[in-house]
Amino acid sequence: xxxxxxxxxxxxxxxxxxxxxxxxxxxxxxxxxxxxxxxxxxxxxxxxxxxxxxxxxxxxxxxxxxxxxxxxxxxxxxxxxxxxxxxxxxxxxxxxxxxxxxxxxxxxxxxxxxxxxxxxxxxxxxxxxxx
Numbered sequence: 001x002x003x004x005x006x007x008x009x010x011x012x013x014x015x016x017x018x019x020x021x022x023x024x025x026x027x028x029x030x031x032x033x034x035x036x037x038x039x040x041x042x043x044x045x046x047x048x049x050x051x052x053x054x055x056x057x058x059x060x061x062x063x064x065x066x067x068x069x070x071x072x073x074x075x076x077x078x079x080x081x082x083x084x085x086x087x088x089x090x091x092x093x094x095x096x097x098x099x100x101x102x103x104x105x106x107x108x109x110x111x112x113x114x115x116x117x118x119x120x121x122x123x124x125x126x127x128x129x130x131x
Contacts, residue, residue, distance in 0.1 A: 041066075044112045047119040054126050055082065055094075057108065068110050069097065079108045090125040 014020075048068045052059050057070035076082045079096030086092050095111070097104030114122075 040116075041112055043116050044114070044119055047116055047123065048110050048112065051110065051119065051123050051126060054123065055086070055108075066112050068112065069107050070110070072106050072108065078105050082108060086126060086129075089129045090122070092122040092125050 045063075045068060049059070049061065052068070052070045055070075056073040058073075059068060059070040063069065072079060072082060079094075079098050083094045083096040086094050095109040097107030097109055100109075
């Protein structure tokens with residue numbers, strides 16, 4: 001890591017150096033750490049699927065990464081409509097896909113960066129307005 005710092009110029013148009021250093025450090029961690037992290041995100045993803053089922057959205061379980069994208073149910077015009085309604089009625093923010101461009105208008109995106117407890121709370125809040 002000190003070698004990277006020594007040869008890094010003052011002008012940098014690449015990836016943010018602290019992110020590079022964190023990634024380099026992560027590569028040195030043992031398999032147990034990676035398995036635990038994967039387990040954490042798997043648990044969050046499963047909870048997000050429950051949340052999306054409540055919203056009657058469709059999605060594929062094969063998605064990877066830090067976000068889950070879901071297609072809106074046919075009775076919802078845009079992700080903005082659904083996002084606004086859920087925010088106002090349940091106090092839960094869901095990202096409307098339309099902020100990423102016109103191709104995202106029929107979708108929402110949910111981050112897996114929230115804790116499992118926070119996702120569970122969102123499920124509970126949305127359940128109350130859906131019943």
